Amino acid sequence: SADLEQNKLLFQLSDSLEKIEWSFNRVIGCDGSASILRKSIVEKADIQYVKKPLGHGYKELTIPPMKSGKFQIEPNALHIWPRGNHMLIALPNNDYSFTCTLFFPMIGNTSFETVKTEKDIFDLFQSQFPDAIELMPNLVKDFQNNPTGDLASVYCKPWHFGDKAxxxxxxxxxxxxxxxxxxxxxxxxxxxxxxxxxQNKNNWETIFNAFSSTQVKNGHAIADMALENYLEMRDHV
Structure with a gap:
C-alpha cells in the first residue's frame, strides 16, 4: 500500500507474510497496470481515471521445433491467422520454437468461457485454424494448463500527485x-x-507537472492506436 499523507510504503514479501514499511520523500511508481500507487493517487486526488477492459483475453500456446531441431514454419515472418473477432499469431524463439498467442473473447457463445474440453478445443482449431493443428502436438495440454490473461487500457490524468508521487x-x-x-x-x-x-534540478513539483503535461497526451494516443491496430490485425490483414 502507499500512504500519501504519511509518506510511507508498505510491502509484503511474496514468499512470506513479512511486511516491510518504507518512508519516502517522493516516490516514482512503475508498478504495472494494476498499480498500487495509482490506486492511492486516485483515492487521494481529483484525477481522471478509467481502466477499459478489451473484452478479449489471450492464451499462449506453442509450436515446438521439428525433430531435426529446426523451425517448423518460416521464422523471418510475423504469422497471423485473422478471423474477424479473434486471431492467432506466432512469433519465433531462439530455441526454434514459436510462441503462439490466441486473442479471443473472454465471454460469449464461443469464448474462453465456453471452450474448455478437448473436443471444444479441437473443434475450435479445426474450424478456425486447421493448418495450425498439425504444428501443435501439445495444443490441448497448453490450452488447458496455460493461464488466460486479460487485456485492458489505462487512461488517467494527471500522472502525478503534487511533488510526492x-x-x-x-x-x-x-x-x-x-x-x-x-x-x-x-x-x-x-x-x-x-x-x-x-533542467529543473530538485524542483520536483515542476518536474512532475511538466512530465504529466508532456506525456499524458502521448500515452493516451498510444492506447488508442493499439486498439485501432487490433481491429486492423484481426479483421483486415
Missing amino acids: LLIGDAAHAVVPFFGQGMNASFQDCSTLEKLMD
Whole structure:
C-alpha cells in the first residue's frame, strides 16, 4: 500500500507474510497496470481515471521445433491467422520454437468461457485454424494448463500527485499489445523524466507537472492506436 499523507510504503514479501514499511520523500511508481500507487493517487486526488477492459483475453500456446531441431514454419515472418473477432499469431524463439498467442473473447457463445474440453478445443482449431493443428502436438495440454490473461487500457490524468508521487510506464498508461509500442513508451517516460530532472534540478513539483503535461497526451494516443491496430490485425490483414 502507499500512504500519501504519511509518506510511507508498505510491502509484503511474496514468499512470506513479512511486511516491510518504507518512508519516502517522493516516490516514482512503475508498478504495472494494476498499480498500487495509482490506486492511492486516485483515492487521494481529483484525477481522471478509467481502466477499459478489451473484452478479449489471450492464451499462449506453442509450436515446438521439428525433430531435426529446426523451425517448423518460416521464422523471418510475423504469422497471423485473422478471423474477424479473434486471431492467432506466432512469433519465433531462439530455441526454434514459436510462441503462439490466441486473442479471443473472454465471454460469449464461443469464448474462453465456453471452450474448455478437448473436443471444444479441437473443434475450435479445426474450424478456425486447421493448418495450425498439425504444428501443435501439445495444443490441448497448453490450452488447458496455460493461464488466460486479460487485456485492458489505462487512461488517467494527471500522472502525478503534487511533488510526492509520479506514475510511469504501465502504471500510467497500460495499453493492449497490438501496436508494439508499450515498452518504447515506457522507455520514453524514462528519457523525458531524466531531461526534466536535469533542467529543473530538485524542483520536483515542476518536474512532475511538466512530465504529466508532456506525456499524458502521448500515452493516451498510444492506447488508442493499439486498439485501432487490433481491429486492423484481426479483421483486415
